[in-house]
Structures are given as C-alpha cells and as structure tokens.
Amino acid sequence: MAETAFAPSFADKLRLARDASRVLAAVTSDRKNAALRAIAAALMQNESRILPANQLDLANGRDNGLSDALIDRLRLDEKRLVALASAVLEIVDLTDPVGVTVRGSVRPNGLAISQVRVPFGVVGVIYEARPNVTVDIAALALKSGNAVVLRGGSAAQNTNRILVEVIQSALFETTLPIEAVQTIDEFGREGAKQLMRARGYVDVLVPRGSASLINSVVAESTVPVIETGAGVVHLYLDESANLATAVEIVHNAKVQRPSVCNALETLLVHAASAERLLPPVLARLHEAGVTIHADARARSLFADAVPATEEDWASEYMSLDIAVKVVDDLDAALDHIRQYSTHHTESIITNDLGRAERFLAEVDSAVVMVNASTRFTDGGEFGFGAEVGISTQKLHARGPMGLAELTTTKWIVRGSGQVRG
C-alpha cells in the first residue's frame, strides 16, 4: 500500500508531521489520554494483523542470519502484545508535562514573565529492530504533545508498518491528526539520512540502539540530537567495602539482566582488599555462568578467569561477561573510569564517607551511586514512569529521560504597554 503512486513523499510526510504537531500542541490531556486508550485497545484488537507481519520479519531475519538475541528482540507474541498495550495504558496515568510553569516572576516594571513547558514539535527517532520501541515512543511522544517520525530497523519493517497503521487508526477514531505518528521506513537508509538533515521540520532526533548507530547519527545530523545509551558501566569495590554487600550488588548488577545498558561491565577492586573480596564476589558470578576477563592480579586470586585485553576495558558486553581489574587505590579507579567510561552509570561500594563523596563528585557520569546496584539507573526506578531512554550526554537531559525531557519551554511575557528605558 505504502508503495503505490499515491504514497506521500518523504517531504510530504515531514510537512504533515509538522502540521500535526501544531494541532497536537494545543490538545488537552484528556483528549491525548483518550487516544492512548484507543491505541492500547487497537493493539489488542489487531493481534491478527500484527503477529503475522511480525512472523514475516522473523522469517526474513532468520534467512538473513540475525543472531538469536536480535531475533528475540524482534519477536512479538500474544503476551508481548499485551505488555505493549499495558505500557501504553501506564502512560495515560503519567502527568502531562505540557503547560507546567517551570518558573515565573513579576519584574519591577510590572512585566509578568513565566517559563512554561511546551512540546518540542516533531521528534524523530532512529532505532533498531525492536517493535516495542515503535509503540513506546509513539505513546510517549503523543502524551507530551509531540508528533513523531519513526525510522525503525529494516528487519522490523513489516511489523512497524502494521503497528503504525494500527496507531493511526486509533488516532483517527479519536479525531487526532493521524500524521502525528508516522514511519519513514519505506525510504530506507536515504530516508534516515534526510531525517538527520531535516532542520526546520524535525526539532530533535533521538537515536536508540547500538553505539555505532548513535555515533553515526551524531556525526551526520544537523538536527539537534539527544544521545541515549551505551553503557560501559563500572563498579568499584573500595578497601572498606562490606563483603556481603559487594557480593550481592555485583551479582545483581551483572546477572539480573545482562543485555541492558545499566548492567555492570567492569569491576574494579582496591588492591588492599582484593584478596578478601574478589574470590567470593567472582565465585558467585562464576556460579551464575559469567565469564570473567581478569587482569593478572585478579587472576592470581581467582583461577577461573581468562586474561583481560585492552579491548575488554572498553567493552559493553551486554552478555554474561565481566572485566575485572585490581587497582592500587581510588585514584587509579577514577583514572580507569575516566579513560573507559561512557558516562552512563558508575557505583562505589564502600563504608568510607570521604571516599564515597570523592567518587560521587569526581566521576563524570549521568548517574553516580554509593552502595547500590547500577541496575537502578532506570526511569521506572527513579519514579518517572515510562522512559524515553537514558541520556549519556550533558545537554538538555542527562540520565533517565521521562516525559518532561520530551518538552522544551517557552517564555510568556504579559505586559501593559511597557517599553525599555
């Protein structure tokens, strides 16, 4: 259908998205919530269209040799579709950030100024073959009053096309502009490139996915970008770390869900306590099936390890692998983190107040922790509800991004004839 002669061009789609964003900016929370409820219902009602499209993508994926992990991310089934619809309903319950007054005052000359949250306008998202992102991001964008232009991975294009059609039909039913949610998958890589250069049409671009995807968007985009995600996450066991705390937190940070960006990748241990801490900490990981890539000092304390190479220190494994290094002191730990961190999340396990405060102050990451699992860097865990992504950049948003991070602000100035002296 989308490929007929009557299909809108790339430029048409962006223009329509921009027009839709102007309508959406003025829509009340009640109407946006009604649309989200309709989307959740439509996802459930259209299982018979969505799952076969997904089967087609899965078959193509297997033919093209996609890894099991990617196939798993691509797969939708009845249970996952229910989860997707539930996630949309959870967004209904979140507070609408649009219209919130951030600050305001009456100036001495009587001008009333206020800074108010408004939608960005059009949000572009470039991501990989994860159909859940299509639905999550569309729902978050709508709730925050933004139109969204989606460019998903080609491996999920059949699933995404049907998902967007289902979302658009729900928008139509609730009299919101259907062009508020659009896919540009049919324009392929060239469409993605044009999206990155669509200044004046796209207000912000959010790449979600691998480090290489994010880096290429950052390098090529002239539209402002919010980087999300890559996490070479470190945990440092200080000299004074409590053993039981160390064992539990390291295990949780590495093993609970190794495929996500807040999972632990590199463990650093103070030399003076390596003998006390490393054998039990690594034994627990080893039992859980973790492959331990360790430097020579760590290997001398734990035999079931492979030698770590330079590459290990820079690896975001996203698997049951961990890099382990013994360092001479906190300074050496901080140096290592400065060199290899992707500025996502770092945690210290310690009972020493001074070292805890130094770690919190000196590690330059979106989230820094004391005595907690790195897995807590998450919008839900922070109390934001659904999460747009985790920003690892410093501009606009840093750390877990909630709905407010999908808005900008506008200054409203109300006068009664004031001129400047």
Place this chain on the structure above:
Amino acid sequence: MAETAFAPSFADKLRLARDASRVLAAVTSDRKNAALRAIAAALMQNESRILPANQLDLANGRDNGLSDALIDRLRLDEKRLVALASAVLEIVDLTDPVGVTVRGSVRPNGLAISQVRVPFGVVGVIYEARPNVTVDIAALALKSGNAVVLRGGSAAQNTNRILVEVIQSALFETTLPIEAVQTIDEFGREGAKQLMRARGYVDVLVPRGSASLINSVVAESTVPVIETGAGVVHLYLDESANLATAVEIVHNAKVQRPSVCNALETLLVHAASAERLLPPVLARLHEAGVTIHADARARSLFADAVPATEEDWASEYMSLDIAVKVVDDLDAALDHIRQYSTHHTESIITNDLGRAERFLAEVDSAVVMVNASTRFTDGGEFGFGAEVGISTQKLHARGPMGLAELTTTKWIVRGSGQVRG
C-alpha cells in the same frame, strides 16, 4: 610568544582545558569569586597592554576595510575597559548554580536520589571580533565552574591574546588553573574546525554572532551546540490595539537599539485597523530616521516608504529599517510569522483576550509577548544578571541563557546495599 616552538599544540590545549575543568568543578564559590575580582582588577591594571593591542587590531581592521559598525564593536577604550571590569564584578554577585539540587526523593526501597547541577566541563565558544565577549564568557564560564576555549574573530586576535593573558595571570595569582581560560585563535580557521569536532574534549559549543557563523557551526559540529541568536523579530498590531501603546512599543522595539537581536524587524498590522494605526505608528518611526519597507497596502496609507520585497520579510536588518505588511487577520499574521520567524521573540499589541491567548499559544518562539516591547528579551531584564546569549533552539535552553544554562546535572544515588528485584 604563543608562536614559539614551545607553544602548546591544539591537542595539548584541549587536554589542558579538560584537566583544568576537573579542578574547577570542585572549586568553591568563594574561590571562584576571588578569581573574578582578580580578573576585574587585572583588566584595569593592564590598560597599557590591552589598549595598544586593540589599536593594532583597529588599524588592521581599517586596512582590511571593516565596516564602521564592526570597527565600533572591536574598539576598546578606557571607558569600555571599565565597563568590562564592572561586568565581571557583577558576575561575582550572581548565585553560583553549581551544587544546586534540582529535585530529589527517597524511593520506596530506601534509595535516596537527587539531581544536582554540575558544570558542563569544557565550553567552546566561537564568536566574532568582539573583545567584550572574550571577557564576559570567560567570567560566566568560570563562575559556573567550566573551563572555556575561545575562538574569537581574527580581526580581534591581538586584543584577545592580551585579554586571555591578563585573565590567566589573575587565575595564576588566585591559584586556579590558568588553562581554565584559553584562546585557540593562533590555530586560525583550522582550529575552529577542530574545535567543532573535539568530542570528548569539548562538552558544548556556543556560537555567537551572525546567522552564517551559527549555521556553519551547526552544520559542521559533532560537539553538541547551543545556537544563539539571529532574530527576525515580529510585532503584530491587532484590530483592537491601543493606538498610544502601539506607537510607543513599535518605536521602542525598533529604535531604542536597532543593532541587537531583540530589535523589531517586521511589523504586521490587521487590515481593519491599518488606517487607524499605521499612519501615526510609521510617522513616529520615520521621524526617528527609520526606512520603511512596506507592502502595497501599507504604502497606500503611508507614502514615505519603499516597496518591500520577499527579501525584506526574511531580513534581520539590525539597522534603522523596518518591513511593514498589512494582513487580513490574526491567522494571516500567524502564517507570516511561521514562515519568516527565527523563533526568537514575537509580540502582539491587543486588547482582545482571546487573540492574545491564541498568539501566545500558537507562536513557536523562545519568547512570546503581549503588549510589551520585544527589547525585553534579555537576561538582565528577566532578572538573570549577565547573559550567555539568547538561545533560539529548543534543546537544553530557550531564550535568555543565564549561569544555570551553562551547567548540566548529575544524578546522585545513595544506597545501603540495595539490589534490583
């Protein structure tokens, strides 16, 4: 001196700036304020070095045919030097944004999370031949805990070199790292290009100057950019506008300081009140020496005008010129603004509540006003003290940028052994 064989390379300078930023991030407000006072004093004490360097730039500028306006911006004299030093002292009085807690809570599992303001790290600034920017930005960056790498226009390079030396000597005297303020002017255009690509060394880049400078930085930079400034600023006289208010505000917005970005460039008037409003409004401008570029309908009501061309609607004159157009209604005014605005500031003069609210809601600019002069879009007028610039983008900062906009945030998570279930 800077050109000897021992001069640091471009890469050295950025590395040193990054190292300096780490020191500066932990410096107390008291020490930063002491450094700012020392800088103000040093500017006054080094008049005999600064003014001759400026004379050299002025002479070169005249040889190279710089316009009078640019020569004027480039010129320093004793009075302007005093003003520069005073501006630095004013920054002493501003509240330090670093360490401010933006929000925080204790999560149900006992994790205490807080979002705290921290410096960006290294701020890069690319600007034109305005020596005051060198001092202003250096002082604002220091106060907000950032190191700054300056690339000024080549026309001011002698002045800037001495200013940076004077600032560095004051930093040295107050035991702050002198590399916290650096110029890369000696590396010319190639240096500017490298600065735009210095990811990992420069955290944010602020271009200040002409639209073409800003556009080229946006297009070439892989470092996150905060765009400042170009202002094709509109004012719309609604049907219900009060005549005296209209005359005074239009005059103030256009004439009070035409060379700045918040000055009025295009006046739109509702057709039904054009006959009532335009003759007196334009007469007042004409008396003040303003050249009026008007469409046919406006010219039929005011003879002392030249025909407006398509180019006029897109012009940021920055001079005593104004474009004037009669529109059929508010919708036509909003359409015109959508097409030509640079999203800086727009104002409506009206007594109609409904139209005022529509204008505020529908104009997509950093600052939207009712019954006020566009000249109020200014950090000082908004109560921020000194201003980094006026952001016309939507990411991170929008409108006048104060010290807080030179910071990012970091999440601090304090636990007692929590793991994720």
